[in-house]
Amino acid sequence: MFVAAGLVLTLRAQTLKQQRLEIVNVGLPAVDLGLRLDEIRGPGAANTAQREAILASLRESGAALASTARPTGQRVIVKFIDGLPSAARLSAVADISRSAVMRAAADHADFELVQLGAGEDAEAVAQAFSERSDVDYAQVAYTFHKLLVPNDPLYATNQWNLPMLNLERAWDIQPQAGSTITVAVLDSGMAYQNAIFTPTLPPFRDENGRVYPGLGRVTIPYAAAPQLVGAAGAGRLVSPHDFIWDDNEPFDFDGHGTHVSGTLGQLTNDNVGTAGVAFGVKLMPVKVIDSVWDFLFGAPNEGTDDTVARGIRYAADNNAKIINMSIGRTGPPAPSVESAIRYAVSKGVFIAIAAGNEFEDGNPTEVLAEIASRVNGAVSVAAVDRAKAHAFYSSTGSWVELSAPGGSGRGFGTSGGVFQQTFDPMFTDTFLLPPSLYRAPRFDILNYVPYQGTSMASPHVAGVAAMLMQQGITDPAAIEEALEKTAVDLGSPGRDDTFGFGLVDARAALRGLGLAK
Amino acid sequence: MKHTFLLLSFLVVAAPVAAQDPPSLSIRPFVMGAEQNFTASDTFQAVFETTRGPFFGGGVQVVFVDQFVVELGASRFRQTGERVFRTSTGSVFRLGIPVTATITPFEVTGGYRFRFWERVRPYVAAGVGSFAYKETSDFADATENLVTRETGFVLNGGAEVRLHRWIGAAADVQYSRVNGILGEAGLSKQVGEDDLGGVAVRFKLIVGR
Numbered sequence: 104m105f106v107a108a109g110l111v112l113t114l115r116a117q118t119l120k121q122q123r124l125e126i127v128n129v130g131l132p133a134v135d136l137g138l139r140l141d142e143i144r145g146p147g148a149a150n151t152a153q154r155e156a157i158l159a160s161l162r163e164s165g166a167a168l169a170s171t172a173r174p175t176g177q178r179v180i181v182k183f184i185d186g187l188p189s190a191a192r193l194s195a196v197a198d199i200s201r202s203a204v205m206r207a208a209a210d211h212a213d214f215e216l217v218q219l220g221a222g223e224d225a226e227a228v229a230q231a232f233s234e235r236s237d238v239d240y241a242q243v244a245y246t247f248h249k250l251l252v253p254n255d256p257l258y259a260t261n262q263w264n265l266p267m268l269n270l271e272r273a274w275d276i277q278p279q280a281g282s283t284i285t286v287a288v289l290d291s292g293m294a295y296q297n298a299i300f301t302p303t304l305p306p307f308r309d310e311n312g313r314v315y316p317g318l319g320r321v322t323i324p325y326a327a328a329p330q331l332v333g334a335a336g337a338g339r340l341v342s343p344h345d346f347i348w349d350d351n352e353p354f355d356f357d358g359h360g361t362h363v364s365g366t367l368g369q370l371t372n373d374n375v376g377t378a379g380v381a382f383g384v385k386l387m388p389v390k391v392i393d394s395v396w397d398f399l400f401g402a403p404n405e406g407t408d409d410t411v412a413r414g415i416r417y418a419a420d421n422n423a424k425i426i427n428m429s430i431g432r433t434g435p436p437a438p439s440v441e442s443a444i445r446y447a448v449s450k451g452v453f454i455a456i457a458a459g460n461e462f463e464d465g466n467p468t469e470v471l472a473e474i475a476s477r478v479n480g481a482v483s484v485a486a487v488d489r490a491k492a493h494a495f496y497s498s499t500g501s502w503v504e505l506s507a508p509g510g511s512g513r514g515f516g517t518s519g520g521v522f523q524q525t526f527d528p529m530f531t532d533t534f535l536l537p538p539s540l541y542r543a544p545r546f547d548i549l550n551y552v553p554y555q556g557t558s559m560a561s562p563h564v565a566g567v568a569a570m571l572m573q574q575g576i577t578d579p580a581a582i583e584e585a586l587e588k589t590a591v592d593l594g595s596p597g598r599d600d601t602f603g604f605g606l607v608d609a610r611a612a613l614r615g616l617g618l619a620k
Numbered sequence: 621m622k623h624t625f626l627l628l629s630f631l632v633v634a635a636p637v638a639a640q641d642p643p644s645l646s647i648r649p650f651v652m653g654a655e656q657n658f659t660a661s662d663t664f665q666a667v668f669e670t671t672r673g674p675f676f677g678g679g680v681q682v683v684f685v686d687q688f689v690v691e692l693g694a695s696r697f698r699q700t701g702e703r704v705f706r707t708s709t710g711s712v713f714r715l716g717i718p719v720t721a722t723i724t725p726f727e728v729t730g731g732y733r734f735r736f737w738e739r740v741r742p743y744v745a746a747g748v749g750s751f752a753y754k755e756t757s758d759f760a761d762a763t764e765n766l767v768t769r770e771t772g773f774v775l776n777g778g779a780e781v782r783l784h785r786w787i788g789a790a791a792d793v794q795y796s797r798v799n800g801i802l803g804e805a806g807l808s809k810q811v812g813e814d815d816l817g818g819v820a821v822r823f824k825l826i827v828g829r
Binding site: 224226227230242243272275276574575576577578580581584585612613614615616617618619620 | 660663664667703704705706707708711713714715716717719721722752753754755757759760762764765766767801802803804805806807808809810
């Protein structure tokens with residue numbers, strides 16, 4: 104009897120596989136994207152780390168070679184009053200510090216540079232100069248540091264959302280951007296490898312009753328999103344799993360999960376496309392919601408509470424440290440999901456959950472987001488537009504805890520969206536065409552597509568959380584508290600139902616506190 | 621503490637009485653080392669993983685008729701820790717971002733030396749201090765560092781032991797209170813600590829009679 108049951112199960116599995124027959128790791132790469140990954144210059148790259156290490160060493164130890172000697176210690180910039188003779192300037196320097204030396208006048212400077220001896224208090228020296236009547240001003244020559252502005256071309260032109268979180272200076276603090284952290288993306292899957300699918304497409308009827316013809320067995324090309332996996336390939340992926348198809352191949356047939364994953368961890372500073380928040384993280388695609396194509400391909404499961412709950416537990420059991428859930432539903436409570444969320448948090452997993460997009464549809468309670476508000480270590484994330492105003496769709500309520508850019512086309516057009524690389528919907532959403540034009544989709548043409556929604560806001564927070572965890576805040580509840588305490592208050596003073604505690608400030612959260620500053 | 625008591629007892633009992641009259645005015649430079657336990661213990665513990673730290677410095681004492689002392693001293697504390705995040709429940713997460721605090725007190729005290737014994741002179745003193753404070757950290761803008769100075773007060777008491785006609789050693793306990801630096805921002809504000817002072821055990825080597 105067990106043998107018979109096993110045979111039935113095996114046959115069923117084969118049947119399901121055959122319905123979306125796939126040949127993985129074959130096929131052409133994504134169309135229309137030229138990558139240059141041989142020499143990355145920027146955070147996370149070996150040559151950058153080496154360059155910065157050498158520079159830091161030189162700054163620390165002074166010149167290694169006489170020919171390139173640079174003075175050690177601190178310098179004070181002193182602007183003497185115009186016309187003060189050189190002798191008087193030298194005398195002033197000698198009055199204030201016996202070990203200080205006035206350096207030769209520099210080009211393009213209307214000030215003098217005073218080199219201090221080792222151990223001298225530069226601030227005190229600058230203050231002493233400032234108090235002199237023959238000095239206009241004096242200041243310590245502070246070292247500037249890079250503000251990482253990713254060279255991804257669309258970062259400068261389209262990604263208003265990342266600077267809004269103060270990420271450039273957060274990346275200065277942590278240029279690895281979460282490289283030791285695994286983030287599970289519970290979504291529609293991810294475009295993580297090339298494949299060819301040969302499903303049999305049945306006829307179907309749309310919501311208006313229009314009948315779309317069956318297309319029989321078709322060949323569908325599928326390409327990995329190069330800006331997610333890039334040269335790292337599958338090495339960037341950790342334990343992918345698909346709860347819609349019950350296998351380990353969470354192919355995204357929608358584009359949503361790929362887009363969300365991009366906001367979270369798009370390859371960055373590689374001169375291509377867009378940037379991501381925590382571009383160093385390892386990604387765990389966990390498919391828990393299905394799409395039209397999953398249905399038409401014959402997927403056995405749907406994105407229901409049980410699927411989502413299993414996905415959360417799977418991520419926690421497979422060492423994900425952050426979970427992003429840009430998914431939601433309204434209606435009755437979801438104790439199975441709540442139990443799974445509490446289980447994951449108890450295992451040290453921080454969870455970011457979209458706060459909901461139904462503000463203009465009666466603004467009902469968002470079930471998962473509401474759970475997040477009751478669990479320390481899980482946060483619900485509302486959306487703001489590019490003016491830092493409430494995004495028109497973003498649900499409001501007592502469950503809203505934080506805000507992040509979700510984008511909005513209202514008043515901004517497509518430039519108000521959150522851009523990331525995902526499938527070009529022109530080639531995937533063929534079921535939206537009239538039946539006469541209906542054709543098989545292709546998932547090998549990717550583009551940078553503007554999305555809007557709290558789905559887009561949530562991965563911003565998940566990404567910052569990954570950076571916080573790498574920085575040393577390992578407890579999910581502490582991450583939540585850090586994000587909330589350092590958020591930039593929006594709307595009514597203090598926490599409110601629209602923005603929660605406010606807009607996430609990645610730098611402030613990463614930087615923490617000193618004794619008195 | 622036990623050893624210190626035994627040492628002092630020995631010196632009191634065993635010391636020969638000095639036969640010389642003390643000068644009416646004595647100017648005595650000294651060097652000093654101290655270990656201070658900071659009042660802002662939560663703040664210092666979080667950032668430096670200790671509530672204590674050393675001060676080193678020196679100064680000069682002016683002694684009148686062997687009994688009244690005016691002391692001018694300067695010292696310095698400098699320590700590097702890490703910026704932190706502290707939860708509302710008290711858990712501290714160190715963030716790996718170096719932060720350096722430098723405290724430079726300039727103190728003026730006036731005190732009285734008791735004449736119970738010849739070689740061991742207990743004393744008490746009180747005074748004011750100007751406390752310079754500097755806090756810098758990596759990745760900070762100039763405005764995010766802190767350079768400030770506040771006035772505080774100090775009380776101390778201890779004993780001086782004459783080791784030689786021209787050399788003395790002193791040990792005392794000093795209490796200081798300095799408001800206006802901590803508690804305005806940073807972790808100290810979060811935990812509600814506003815006193816940069818503390819209780820220090822100080823040791824001095826004094827040159828002069």
